[in-house]
Structures are given as structure tokens and as C-alpha cells.
Amino acid sequence: MNSMAEIWEKMVEHMCTQMSPTSVNTWFSECEPLEFENGILVLKCGTDFKRDIILERYKNLLTDALFYIFSVDIDVSLLTEEEYEDYELRKKSETFLPEADGYTFDNFIVGPSNRLAHAASIGVAASPGNKANNPLFIYGNSGLGKTHLLLAIGQAIFEKSPSKKIEYIKGDEFTNQLVESMQGGYSKEFRQKFRNVDLFLVDDVQFIAGKIQTQEEFFHTFNNIYEAGNQIVITSDRPPLEMVKLDDRLRSRFEGGLMVDVQTPEVETRMAITRTKAARLGLYLPDDVVSYIAENITANVRQIEGVIKRLTAYKDLLNDEVTISSVKRAIKDVIRVGTFIPTPDLIIQESAMYYSLSPEDLRGQRRSKNTAMARQISMYLMRNLTNLSLKDIGEQYEDRNHSTVLSSIKKIEDLLNKDTEMQGIIRDISSNINSRS
């Protein structure tokens, strides 16, 4: 006995031994079993009137029948008409937006760098429209999970209430669509589109700053949605305060809810992300490879993903295990496209080479004047060329903590202010590093 229809047939049969078939027919003829969800039978009931009667008087009949068939206690969930509509919508599509596929809270790795943004997003998904979180404004550098969180909020709300109207738009698309609608003479329709939305998701809002007409329109859209008590979530690559050309009225709206940032993940989080992403692609990575990736790709989760995807491709090509050397190649490939962020390895190598030292000298404890200088320079460059935290930088060296790193960087900054020689040295080493991109 497999199909839902068969199970239902048996249940009806059993219920007919407990009460008159006419009554069973009266109350249960419109019922339809939909699925087992977490071990509970989900039942469509027809009208809410019938559902309420079943719930009050006949629920035991259903659970008894289930026990009779399966010999274990199984609960029943009786859907209201509205819940059934939601159920149908949910079945029709699994995501509120094709792009949202995979961008869920489940797939998001939480660490100190994004804990607040994650918690705020969960909060909004749980109670959208709550004044304290409206709008939710998530900001931070590229590749740190802003779009992921934005879409995860949309997905969570969609799954809970699929009939809610959700609009997702990028800042630059808002502009494009507005311009098109004005040229085509349908700006009213454009406006209409964003009226009555329950959830408004705006990605990369920084693109609207400075565009007068777009900001004007956006302001009205925002107010409409906000005043109706509906939720707005916005992402941006910087906080409102740093959006120089942003209209002041918008700035104060953006700042009026909850603002949270996402920061560069710490090395532990980067390791967790590396492991998880690899596992999802069916790729096993030995510990040394995981560490190598996490220590060298520091600024951007998107790059970690890129490296893992490349490794998957190599693995299929070479039918081989993943080693540090294939990782180095993958990192090179990934970092070459897009802005070049040198690895700590490379920075140490080039700083050492400039002083005819070895990378081990810099990482180790040698205290000669040249070694100390090269080491301090490498720390300074790491701070300026990557998004590594002081703690992360310290971990590149034996026995260097966050405060030694800070004083080293200060020292180089002082020298840079004082003499042109240091400026020349930094310029030379930087250009050597860049030429290796």
C-alpha cells in the first residue's frame, strides 16, 4: 500500500466500521490526503465549516484509522481553506524566485562576522513588518553574503506563506525599469507593481544614489510599503552615512530601522564555509587543503566558492585527489578574474625576496634588522592589500599576536609619513606583488 489514495480508501473503510457510512460521507467526502510531513498526515478538508466539525468531533476517527492501518500513532493536520491555498502555491514552485534556489538560511554558515546580520534576518523572516526591524538594512563588502541573506528571508517567508506578494529588485534594475516605464508611458503600472507588496527586497541599493528621479520614485515606493506595515529589506555595499550622493530623506528612512553589517569572516568561519561548500559539491578536501584555502582566500566568500568549483572541475579532469598544488592553481585562476587580492603567502614571498630573505625567515623568529623590517612591511601590506584582520595577519607568523601586528603596521606608517625611501620600497614591493597576479 503506497499511494495516498490507497491509504485514504483504507481509512474510510475503517471509519465506516465506527460510524454510519452516510455520516462518513457527509463529513469526509471532500477530504483529500495530501502528504506525510514530518510524520503527520496533512489533510485537505473542503470547507472550513467541515474542517471545524471534523476537528471538534471526528479527529479521533482519523487517528484511530491511521493506528489501525500503521500500528503506530500518527497525527493529522487539518488544513483550513487558506492553508490549503498556500499549500498548493508552495507545491507549484519551490522558490519564490528561480535565483533564490539554494540561498537559504540552512545553507548559510554563521560566524562572528555575520552573526548579527544573520540573527536580524531570521528575526525579519519570523515577524515581517515589525517596526523595530523595518527596514532591515544589511551592508558590507562584496561577496560576504548580503544577497544570500536577502534571498533567504524571501524564501523563508515564501515557504511559510506562499500567497504573500514578494518583490525582489536590484538597485540598478529599479532605475532601468523606471526609465523604461517613463519612456513607454506606463509609469503608473510601474508604480502599481510595487504597491501592496508584503515584502520588498532591494539588493545593492547604492546604485540609486545620485539619480534624482530614481530616488524620488524610490522614496514614494518605500513610503507606501512602509506605511502599509509591510517589510522592506535593503542591502548595500556601504552604510547610508557613506552614500555621499544619497538623498537625505532616503538616508533617514534607511537609518530608521535596523542596520547590520556583514564583515570578512574569520579564518574559522572560512574553514567551515570551505568544508561545507565542498561537501555540497561532493568534493572531499583533506584538512591541509581546507586550511590552505581558508588562510589564503581571505576577503570574499564568492572567491572561496570559485576555488572549490574549479577544484571540482580539475578533479573530474585529472581523476585525482585534491592537493595543495592543485589548490594553488585554482586560487590563481580565480583571483586573476576580478580584482586581484594577493594571498598572504605571496605578500610574504615578495617582501622577503626584496631583502634577499626567505619566507621562513619572515614567518619565524629571526630578529636581525632586515628581517624585522621585511616582516613589518609584509604585515603592513597584508593589512592594506587584503581584508585580513589583525588576528588573521598574526596567524601568518610564528608567535605574533594582534598587538605586535598593530605596532608593526604603525611603525611602517610612521616611516611612510617621514621618509620617501619607505614610500619607494612599498611601491616596489607592491608592484612586484601585482605583477604576479
Ligand code: ADP
Ligand atoms: P554579496 O551579496 O554580499 O556580494 P553574496 O550573498 O552574493 O554576497 O555571496 C557570495 C557567495 O558566497 C554566494 O554564493 C553565497 O552563497 C556565498 N556565501 C557568502 N557568505 C556565506 C556564508 N556565511 N555561508 C555560506 N555561503 C556564503
Ligand code: MG
Ligand atoms: Mg549581492
